[in-house]
Amino acid sequence: MCILYKVLGERMSVEFIRRLIDEYSREVDFVDVRLQRNRGLILGTENGSLRRVQSFAGEGLGIRLLKDGCWGIGSTDILDKSSIEGAFKRAFSMVNVLASRSPSKLALSEEKIYEDVCEYKVKVPFENVSFEEKKDLIVTSDREMRKTDARIVGSYVNYIEMFIEKVYLSSEGANIIQRIPSVFLMFQAIAREGVNLQSYFDIIGGHYGYEKVEETDVMKIAIDTARKAIEMLKAETIKGGEMVVVMDGRVTGTFAHEVFGHAAEADNVLGAKSFLSGLIGKKIGSDVISIVDDATVPNAYGSYFYDDEGVPAQRKVLLDKGILRGYLHNRETAAKIGVKSTGNGRAQDYARRVYVRMSNTFVAPGDWSFEEMIGDVNYGVYVEGVAGGMEDPVGGGFQVNALRAWLIEKGEFTKLLKAVSISGRALDILKNVDAVGKELTLEPGSCGKGYAGDMVPVTTGGPPIRVRKMVVGLAR
Amino acid sequence: MIDIEKYARMALSECLKECDQAEVLTSIIDRRRVLFEGSKVSYVESSRSSRIGVMAIKNKRVGVASQSSLSEESAREAVSKALMFMRNNEPDPEFETLIGPMKLPAVKDYFDEKLMELSDEELIERGLNIVKLVTSKGGAIIQGELEIAVLKRYLLNSEGVDVYGLKTRILYNFTLMVSENTSASEGFFMRGYTFIDDAKIEDDVEWMLNLTRKTLKPKKVEGGMLDIVLGPDAVYELLRFVLSYALNGDHARKRRSPFSEKIGSRVFSKEITVIDDGTIPRGYVTFPCDGEGYPMKRKVVIDKGILRTFLLDSYTARKMGVESTGNAGTNRPFPSITPTNLIIAQGTKSLEELIEEVDRGLYIPRIPPAMVNPLTGQFSVELRQAFRIERGELKDAVRWGMLSDNIYGMLNRVISVSRNVSRIYNFTIPAISISDVKVEA
Secondary structure, three states: OOHHHHHHHHHOOHHHHHHHHHHHHOOOOEEEEEEEEEEEEEEEEEOOEEEEEEEEEEEEEEEEEEEOOEEEEEEEOOOOHHHHHHHHHHHHHHHHHHHHHOOOOOOOOOOOOOEEEEEOOOOOOHHHOOHHHHHHHHHHHHHHHHHHOOOEEEEEEEEEEEEEEEEEEEOOOOEEEEEEEEEEEEEEEEEEEOOEEEEEEEEEEEOOOOHHHHOOOHHHHHHHHHHHHHHHOOOEOOOOEEEEEEEOHHHHHHHHHHHHHHHOEHHHHHOOOOOOOOOOOOEOOOOOOOEEEEOOOOOOOOOOOEOOOOOEOOEEEEEEOOEEOOOEOOHHHHHHHOOOOOOOEEOOOOOOOOEEOOOEEEEOOOOEOHHHHHHOOOEEEEEEEEEEEEOOOOOOEEEEEEEEEEEEEOOEEEEEEOOEEEEEEHHHHHHHEEEEEOOOEEEEEEEOOOOOOOOEEEEEEEOOEEEEEEEEEEOO | OOOHHHHHHHHHHHHOOOOOEEEEEEEEEEEEEEEEEOOEEEEEEEEEEEEEEEEEEEOOEEEEEEEEOOOHHHHHHHHHHHHHHHHHOOEOOOOOOOOOOOOOOOOOOOOOHHHHOOOHHHHHHHHHHHHHHHHHOOOEEEEEEEEEEEEEEEEEEOOOOEEEEEEEEEEEEEEEEEEEOOEEEEEEEEEEEOOHHHOOHHHHHHHHHHHHHHOOOOEEOOOEEEEEEEOHHHHHHHHOOHHHHHHEHHHHHOOOOOOOOOOOOEOOOOOOOEEEEOOOOOOOOOOOEOOOOOEOOEEEEEEOOEEOOOEOOHHHHHHHOOOOOOOEOOOOOOOOEOOOOEEEOOOOEOHHHHHHOOOEEEEEEEOOOOOOOOOOOEEEEEOOEEEEEEOOEEEEEEEOOEEEEEHHHHOOOEEEEEEEEEEEOOEEEEEEEEEEEEEEO
């Protein structure tokens, strides 16, 4: 039973919404409706005590009307007849204003229309685990962090559980229900010695029930997080410059997502804001590197069954052994190029626009062991974890601030380094990758696409990779 | 129309049947947005969203719940969950009490009737005119947003705080591109105001187009320890998160702020004065009271480089034995501290004079979003729009390097501060010149 339909059914029939879709589809070229219902719980600790206990909940409906190549979007978070009718009217009124002044030739690709109900199978539903058990887990793990060393001045553990139900209806007859659970545990430790403050964090999660927490060695992650923060108090600095860089899976993933992935989004390509424009079929990377966007990875945070235009989730090999094979599409960009959507039309929520977004984007694993990769390096750095990164699809620049880094000398880690960032041009980096590791890491996160975009859930990742030369910067 | 007062009162009264103290915040926000893509207005959006947040307290146990989709049903659900969490939570030994009603300052100009009356036609027309302007100047809009929003909120608590508020916003951001043959350059800016007449969108677009055109063919930057002049947009990117972190009284109390135990000590050069003022007319976050109903105030936070106060809510202020500074945010539970309008006091020189004072260095009008570590101040950020300065004169555009330094350290090496300032959201910022900054080529 669809909970949203039940919620609607108490106030009106879903047929009421379908009638409005039919009615407005006589006036415009296309109509779709996205309904969403969220329920969630956040528990947070600070310095060994439960600090935050909070639930969140909401529901809403968003309408897209396409008329003369213009989109009008209306939404409401009140699911009653008059609010829904009002949202349709507002979207219709606004799209008429825009279409009368600035019509365009925007169209949607032809896609198979689906009626489906999909859900992630949950082994341990959130409601089967008591509040006390969840609370005890995070309070205990926080206290374990604090016990690690007296220099830990800040310790935090956050537990988030969330259940989203989404319904997609369209004037073409689509009717798709998706039920998506998510769970996260986030750990942060702050260490202080005199005026020297350092921190470290870790995160696990994805589209799981509480079984993900039960299957994780939570105490080990907590203690490792604290130890790494403490270790950072001794981190040193070196002279920056061009050198060999080995990225861990999380940094590799940031490269795959921030630089390559954004440049492979077809709206960026069509908008002349991608350095990958015009390079399909060209060899742009070394033989050892392949990059994939895969919305079907089981339980990964960036996975889904259907995108927000009713197109099934897919696995796309974007870069195949250094050759650019394709771009990511929604129905709008697919129609412009004359291809099918890749199922990458996504929206932050029911109220926001649908545009080309990544899902789980990662470098495909290779066959190097980590020891082989490091053993070959005479002088370079190993960068671990991401404190921040920023895309530059136009110029193809890449920059990542690492959580921490190691100096590699003659095949060995010799110094822990602080405040390291790496940068370079994506096309140079792709050509300079000479080793790709075996172990795949996927890390959940959110993507904002550019400076002011909407947030969607994604994962980024990959195995460790080695780049023959990149610019390494060290902040003071 | 949703009655935010009715639901707030109902929720408070339901809550108080079981708890000692309670606070309820209801809000409704109406937004209209014009979205730009590929030098076109591609989307127009209209949305309404509403929310209720409930905090229930008994015997120092605090429970918090929030619901969007404000209705009687959702208000009751929020109350029920807040009470359930309150019963199950551990006591917060540091919690003492919610505040009572206080005399609020006569703050002027915190909402704009003209913005509220703007029609869909006028909003869309303005968007289309921006497209015309950009294309007529030979540029392109990669993506952009123009949004107007009207926020109504009602804050009630069991101790008598009872505040209705209306706030207006106009927000816009544009990523622009200029290309010539095989060269392309991208520029970005964002702004937000309370009053529509303060939004000089067309002037901002022209400024960024000019800057983007000038940086179309950059040379490779030469690294080293250089004197730099940061434009207001670059200063904003470097300070937007770290100042609020470092000045947060809760962080200071728990020794997580680099400014902990430094009241009365020098934290920045004497050229830097920082004021937090939630009362300035037309300010981005100007309002009579903060997020818990405490009067907004003007306070000099850093006076000629000397730290004078942290930003505090009443919870943290009590712990520190001082008065609140009126900086409570709306996140719950407490502590919840946020800056209001942050002003970096202007200097006496023009931007040109700041550049003239530099023998060898860079003028950096903007940088991409910088991930500055708020604990240490360390950052590395790519130079995308910068110019070489040689003997006080602007020379070539430069790129392909990184500014890798420490913002707390940099603000101890300030040479000069400009007299011209820009308002970027809740910041009022001058250009700042700084000596001896690390640039990696």
